[in-house]
Amino acid sequence: MMAPAAGELGVHLRVLVEAPGSSAAQVVTDAPVGAAGDEAAVRELIAPTDGRPPADVLTFEHEHVPNDLLADLIAHGTPVRPAPHALVQAQDKIVMRRRLTELGAPCPRWAPLPVDPEAGHARLVEFLAEVGGQAVVKTSRGGYDGKGVRVVSSADEAADWLAAAAAGGPQLLVEEKVPFTRELAVLVARRPSGEVRTWPVVESIQRDGVCSEVVAPAPDLTEAEAEEARTAAVAIAEGLDVTGVLAVEMFEVLDSTGDGRPVRRVLVNELAMRPHNSGHWTIDGSVTSQFEQHLRAVLDLPLGDTSPTAPWTVMANVLGSSLPRLTDALPAVLGAFPDARVNLYGKDVRPGRKLAHVNVSGHDLGEVRRRALGAAALLRGESLPENPTTDETKA
Amino acid sequence: MMAPAAGELGVHLRVLVEAPGSSAAQVVTDAPVGAAGDEAAVRELIAPTDGRPPADVLTFEHEHVPNDLLADLIAHGTPVRPAPHALVQAQDKIVMRRRLTELGAPCPRWAPLPVDPEAGHARLVEFLAEVGGQAVVKTSRGGYDGKGVRVVSSADEAADWLAAAAAGGPQLLVEEKVPFTRELAVLVARRPSGEVRTWPVVESIQRDGVCSEVVAPAPDLTEAEAEEARTAAVAIAEGLDVTGVLAVEMFEVLDSTGDGRPVRRVLVNELAMRPHNSGHWTIDGSVTSQFEQHLRAVLDLPLGDTSPTAPWTVMANVLGSSLPRLTDALPAVLGAFPDARVNLYGKDVRPGRKLAHVNVSGHDLGEVRRRALGAAALLRGESLPENPTTDETKA
Incomplete structure (x- = not known):
């Protein structure tokens, strides 16, 4: 791309x-x-x-x-x-958590698990007691799209991973299971000479641990809340000396102020140091796409305008398809949604594989979502959903 | 593209x-x-x-x-x-004029010139008398970007072309020199099954017979006037059975109604049966670009939404450059105009050659033009113009 x-x-x-x-x-x-x-x-x-x-x-x-x-x-x-x-x-979640903690970036509570399986088990028991309930055990390396991540209620549930780590497999860390209200992502670009630009904060909707949909900008975020998320992401890009595009995936949590008023906070979940699925909406919904920006950044060229070109853009992923070839769906998709921006990846169809995405932009979020999800459904070989828009995300 | x-x-x-x-x-x-x-x-x-x-x-x-x-x-x-x-x-302007006349498309007065040089001369003399003043002699084939077009006040000025036509060169036609107020263009896409879509009417600004700038949509056009131009273009696409993208270049002339009120009319100037320079603005300024639309049309896929993505988009051509490579200008261009959509064609620099274009979109036409022309000037190796915006095109 x-x-x-x-x-x-x-x-x-x-x-x-x-x-x-x-x-x-x-x-x-x-x-x-x-x-x-x-x-x-x-x-x-x-x-x-x-x-x-x-x-x-x-x-x-x-x-x-x-x-x-x-x-x-x-x-x-x-x-x-x-x-x-x-x-x-x-690449390494333990290195990342350690550095983010040093930088003062907002993180979930976390701990590295000792490689010795008994010590690891004991630390996990202790951590579960600290957070009171469930926790998320992760492999420090090699995780992707929900792989290398396991939610546990007891240390025994991670016994096999602890044994694997002791046998030379990837080290483990544990994080509190954040009671998040939704997932957000901030895309940042930074060039060696220091210039930094961010795009609007987006909402990323996961299904089975894989991003299925991105709404740009994230609905119902105040400017102050968005600014807090962007500021955290920029501090990470600068603190880690990132050049190119960085995607900071975040949890949104509801906190309360002194007077009990609910306020949204963000906690950093994952980092991706490259153009990222949460930024595919920028290809059609922003003056400068994340792909162009990445090139500009790594070549130390001035960065481009990251303004959105429409009030709303929704990106829907096509994960797997019942069709032999996605191009078979083009007459139906393009006919039903003349404004859908279809991007096929030219991959062979396999179950759950990211095969394509669709961007739709417009003024009415409910309608934009309906169209993006409808186009993606047709590319998956499904018929059009009756009403994919849930009330809480309708603008 | x-x-x-x-x-x-x-x-x-x-x-x-x-x-x-x-x-x-x-x-x-x-x-x-x-x-x-x-x-x-x-x-x-x-x-x-x-x-x-x-x-x-x-x-x-x-x-x-x-x-x-x-x-x-x-x-x-x-x-x-x-x-x-x-x-x-x-390909053949005589064939085109004949057919457009049959279709009732609005055309300048015109006549084919007989191949016999004396008869051709006589017809040209007669035509000049009919239109009263200047006329435009054209070669029926092979003209491009101002080549194969000559404005004459007397038949003698076309003597060499008449001789060339008699010697087996391209046949000639003559057209009245239209006292146009400006040049417009309408881009149409049509697929074999009949679906037709047009983009907004644009203004095309020529320098030395070559398009230097396109303003989308054409400023100060009423909806009725734009509709008249689009209707003429669609009638041509249908009448000629065009599939793919058709660019209809038009002259805008001021006519007067019965009560003396001035009214804008269009006359068809040229046809291009492919994605065209007057439609390069669609790459960044329209939901569906002319290039994607051409593919959809020739593959008989449903056509895409042709809505503009911003109130104004200006495309500025880069015709020649004093730089050895246009990429040398990228730091300056991207630095001065972060919102400029730069499109380099990867061609060696030659005087007057179309080497690149720049699109800029926005809400303020004067500012959008200034930025597009400024970016193009930097790519030509020039410094930024003081104020390229003339009063009559300022919105």
Whole structure:
């Protein structure tokens, strides 16, 4: 999804792709095949080729990259953005929680679990007692879309993970199970020279641990509440020295002021140091998309205007489909929703796989949601839902 | 510029490109090299390859295509859109004027000039007398961006063209020199099943016969006047059986009603049967861009919403530059105009060449124009103009 922006700005993209037919290889002309962890492939990716100069910058669309190699590339003169010292914060949740706590960022209560299984068990028992009830055990590395996350009421429920950690598997941490009212996300872009821009705070709606829908901006947020969330995200981008796009996923919790009046607060849940699903709405709903902004940021070009182009934009993910090919649904989708911005990823259909998204913008949130969810349903091979809009999110 | 839309809709583009490094080859992965007039290259373009099925449809981004070959392809089962019987209307101005006259489309007074140079001379003398003053002699084929067009006050001024036509060069026609107040353009999309959509009428500002700026929508047009222009354009799209995008370039003339009140009328100037420079504003200023719409139309998919996404969008062309590479200007352009949508074409710099365009959208037309023209000036290697906004176009 970075390819259109690269084309428009005259940026030559060379992308390391997993396989010849992968999504990126379908739209990028210079797409050598190789694994992100393959040192030779990464070195060749940034080397001068066919009379072309070496890469100006190396960047990423996921966090599964070899940081030692990246550090070495930097030492030999290739800018890597975000740099490994920032990237590790999105790779390792224990490192991230520790640093966010130092920065004073709002976090859920948390604790690293000792690697020794008995000590780990004991710490988990103690933590459960502290938070009084349920807690969330997470693997520090490798979690994604609900994987590596388990809600537990007793330490025994994490016995297998504690054993795995002791056997050399990923370390564990535990966090309080936050009684959140909803999930928010703040997208920030920061360039090496320090310029920072944020987009409006969005609401992210998850289904089975995976983002299914994003509403931009998040409804019913006061300007002060939005500003608090954005300020926290900017402080994290600056504190971690992030370059490029950073998505800060947050829990919204209801707190009360001294006089008992309810007030919304945010707690940082996860970080993604790249263009992120919670920012796909910007492709059609913002003057500058997160993909263009990421390119501008990592190339240290001035950042673009992040204003929304409509009062509301809703992004609906297409997770799996009963159709053999999503293009089969285009006549129905485009016919029913002429204003839907359909973005197919060119992937083979598999259950639950993120295959596409749809953006719809407009003035009436209820109608915008209805249309985005309707278009996504048709792409999943379903018929149109009767009324997907629930009262609490209707504007 | 069709590539991003193709990617999003899951349409595989195979593009015949002039040279390996051409604009399209930089952004389309499947881009065999060949001339549009090369029969073998065109036949291979649409043939099944590497287990892929044959092309669903053949379309164009310019009109310099061999119609006999296209007719043969259609006869053998490949849909060609627009079809040659429509396309010829954008290739041959005599054919076009004749057909538009039959359709009752509003046209300037015109006449074909006989090929015999003496008869041609005599007809031109007669025509000049009829219109009383100047006239515009045009070559029926091959004209583009002010080429193949000459304003004459006497028949002698066209003597060389008359001789060239007699010697087998392009036939000539003559049109009255319309005392137009400005130039307008209407973009229409039509699919084979008949659905038609238009975008708002735009004002197109020419410099030295080449479009330098487009203002969308055209300022100071009443809804009735805009409707008249759109209705004429739709009638042409239907009358000529156009499929895909059609740009109808028009002259705006001031007429007077019975009671002497001035009223705006339009006269059709030129047709382009493809996405057109006058529609580049739609990439950033309309829900559906002309490029996506063209794909939808030629694939007979439902057409997209053509609503503008902002009250005003101004597109400024970058025609030539004093910079060796336009990317050199990006820090200055993006820094000065964070909301400018810069679109570089990846072409080598040559004097007067269309190298890029910039779109700016917003609520204040004067400010929007200032920003679009300023960004284009920086890309041309100039410093920012003091005040490019003239009073008559200020909103």
